Amino acid sequence: MSSPQPKVCGNGLIAVILITRSRPGPKLVFHYPAQPAVGQTVNNDADRSDSEDEDEPAPPSGWTPASAAVDTEGVPKGASSDGPLSSSDAVDRPLTDLLLGYSYETLEKLLSPGRWSDHIKFEICLDGITFVGHPVYASQDGAWSSYPSTDRRAELHGDSNIEHTELDDNDEGDGIHDPAVTITGPETPGRPKRDFSQVRDSFDSWAGQSRGTSVNSTSTTSGAPQEQISMFHVVFASRSSGDLDAMTFHQHVAQTLSRALQYCQEHNQYISIEARKLLNARAAAKRANLSASALWKQMVESSELAWALKECFEKLSVNEVASIRLDGMQMSVQIPEATPYVKTNEKLNERLALLLLEDKDVLLHQLADSDTSLLAYVLREHTPTKSLQKHAINLGLTAAEIMPLAQHLIEWRKARAIAPLHARNTYTVHPDAPLHKVAELTSLYSRKFPALPSLPQMLMVLSGKPIPYGHLIPSRDHRGPYMEILAFLHRHGFVGQLKTFGWLKLSTRLPSPPVADPNKRPMSAMSLLSPHLRPVDDDNVSVASVQTAVPANSTSAREYMVVLDPAHITAEENVLVQHLRATLQDGELRERLPLLLPYWNGEHAFEEIAACEGLKRARVGEWLERLEQQGHLLTFRAL
Amino acid sequence: MMLNAVFYARFHPERGPCVVHQQPADSIVTADISKRTLISFSDISAYIIPPYGLCNRSLSISTNGYRVLGFPISLEDFKYERNRFTFSICFVLREDTDVRLWTSVVAKTAAFFRSMEEEDGLLQAEERLSNLIWAGDKGYPAPNVGVVYSLLEDLIEDLNAYAETCIRINDVHVLNLRLTKPHPAVADVKSWDVPLLVRPLPDQKHWTWDLTLARILPHVDGIKHIQRIADILDVELKLVKRAVKNLIYHERAMLLDIFHFQAIYMPTANFARFVQDEEMLEECRMYVNIDSPVAGHMSSVPTPETQDHAKNALISLYTSLLPGLTLQNFVLANEHELATIDIRRFITFGVIQGFLRRIHKYALAFDSTSPSTQMLGTTESSPSKSKPRSNEDALRDFERAWKNAALSSGWSTPPMKPPSLAIGSAHSERSQEERCSEEDERLRWYIDGTHCLDEVCMAMKMSQTKLVERLRGGNFGEVIFVNK
Structure with a gap:
């Protein structure tokens, strides 16, 4: 790729669609973007490489590089992510009842599955486009009330049972058992489930207060909706060839969002109201002959739900966390492990440290109750040079207390787990x-x-x-x-830690008295082989230099044995190890040697031994250095 | 991988969507209440036989832990009741199965059934058989009635057992299916990549070679880069890239970097595997060893000890490769140990086996005079982001772009310079200068930290040493080099 594009690239998400069903039938209420970029993305894999082929050799000699950037990435990207508000090709399109090449009517039928799909994953794939959703139905009598329906659901769907009860627990128990609950402030993307529980409280208390959201005007709540909806369904459409995994996507986005919406619907007829507003806006726009872009602008600005769906689409399609507001309450959704930052191979443990991905002040500011909460306390004292274990000890916390917080920060992409930064480490x-x-x-x-x-x-x-x-x-x-x-x-x-790996190297000469002949042979072979790079007549020089070079070489080459698998040490190796131990000057090292040996397997970073064994780092470093100087370690360094 | 069930459903004018045949029996619909079907057909029947606007394209639905891959077909003809015959052959797989393996198989099967019906009316004929029992009815399947049931039976058995099948209905209708593992997408081939053949190609009789491939193959040697191959053969770069990409797709070739002595390599974490793998060590020893003419008789009978010696020497040589150490310095420091080693092979072996990694060098230019260390390269490469530039700059850019477009388009252009024979010495000096500044212009485009020096060297046809000298010459402000 010739243009310096950011690493984040689309994951195949092409649209988000809201369907509701009421007595007259299913209705496609809203979708975003207005004109999803499906046409140029479906089968462009083959073409794209070709077009890039042409780009690549061209840049020098009077190429305006800007045009390169536009050519390669600009067009499909812009169309898919900018959406109707800024995308130029959408500006003057008239309103059509077409989406992704299908009529609204077709999609309405397709995306409003029967009651069998209530509260389970809905996934269909139509000609290369995958639709994933989580339909939510009102109870059989048409009512949206939370408590009976939860019970019903729990009975109906065994697998989602646990999560439901967890949700209920949070509702009732006020989240006291969970430290993170108290600290997810309004601006912090917290676990949606937890946010729920928190908002429930505020819900009860806010009956008389103003809602505090500017987007959602209170006037909309006046009057009950005329049409009772019996189902709503938020569907995400993605290219099947993209790297979105429908299962993950459902679990973390569609389901999470639908549950939140269900809560809003149950408590405030939220979806009914918003849907009516959006449908009315569309009907009015049709009468007024408004262009698609104008209508979408209007819908997104006037409806909180439309805005939320837009936000979801725009953030999720580039694998970012979407922070949205539904009926005045804040929540966040994301596709886990899709983030470019997360290195999944680093599993969180106490010996790792946290590296904050945003400034500490910014994070603290985002926490509403930053004075009192545990998370704020932990954040304030945080440093990437201390492992979580040490950090916990310094703060007088237990590991069990600090780990969930660390996990929480990592999950919401505020931090990354790394080996603690240390001045003795080498970075490259x-x-x-x-x-x-x-x-x-x-x-x-x-x-x-x-x-x-x-x-x-x-x-x-x-x-x-x-x-x-x-x-x-x-x-x-x-x-x-x-x-x-x-x-x-x-x-x-920019940097990564260069780590040292290696094995114990044992001299085989020590136990038995040195036998000269077998060890000489490789030397002589070397001295015979090496001169051929030099002028042949220059024999004296070469012999002399070979003689100076060989002693060091030969000791490192033949007369040692490498303990490749320290976990299964052979008898012969054991003899040599014991011999080495006996010759060691340092008493502590002599004692610790069996402890250190398993780490020398070529896979364990030397820099981490001290932390794993709870030893002083400087001390271990000293030992390793001495062993290496004496030629007892075979090491290599890698990232 | 496992195909759990396959069924043939159609829209019946009276019964609505229904399953005609299924395999295994009782997998989709059943008359026996005590048996559990894989899926609930009545729930999803609207997705098996959708409205005809959604027919003739793939449509799958997930339910109950299974995914039903279908390809509904709707045929319009006066001979059918309601002028339409809509059916689908559906494959039922566990939801965690990789669908990509199956989509083309499903589409092909659907096309096969379509032609069976369109050309010979076989599907309709089957329903007129008096002793046909429909799936889900008591006594299903009726033995030896019709063709579809046994077809489905063969299909599911063969695909599950051999991942391929060949089913013959009659001389005209033969269904050949094979499940092929999808290859991972191949990254784009860069013109400074060096292709190396890692497995021999099948004979031309078995594999249709395209013309470019036949031409470039002798040059795919792990030494020449793509651009060079294109230049030597006078083949269009794009075609060479495509051919090499094809080779990589079929796992016949892999890409290396350009070998030169300013290059830097370091071990990766895979190096441990190399040390522990006696076979790979031996392979490496054989591969990199040079039979020196002087010591030929010695090395022809290597003792196990000399072999061990050589292997240990190899390990210690590999471990001494470090970031920041150019091959040149590496060779100078280890002259003796490298005497019997082909250094190119030594490096190539590590790269192929994945325990060695090339570290590329990138140049970044800065305007050192401005306190904010605004970067030159970036200003050049993305004017959209940076401040608007002066008119003069824009004009020059425009002129350059035009010139470039004109030259590369093959239009006949007025001669820019008089033919070289006619130029006097003073003239040629000036043109030398001109060329220099033009080169600088081109270079400037590359020094934004996104182009590795291999690429720049290739494009500018300069050695890295010369290039670095040039970049440090002061025409580009402050230039730093970063290895990564």
């Missing part, structure tokens, strides 16, 4: 470092770290020969800011 530029962002981040960086080496300079240094990060720090006083720089680099994906 990450292969996926977003160098195209250097320009835009440089000014932010220099504002944060004035009078320190600039971002490009840091990158240049870190991409050279690997040295412990601490060696870059000029003085003790600089330590803090430099570690902050490291966190900054880490957060933006």
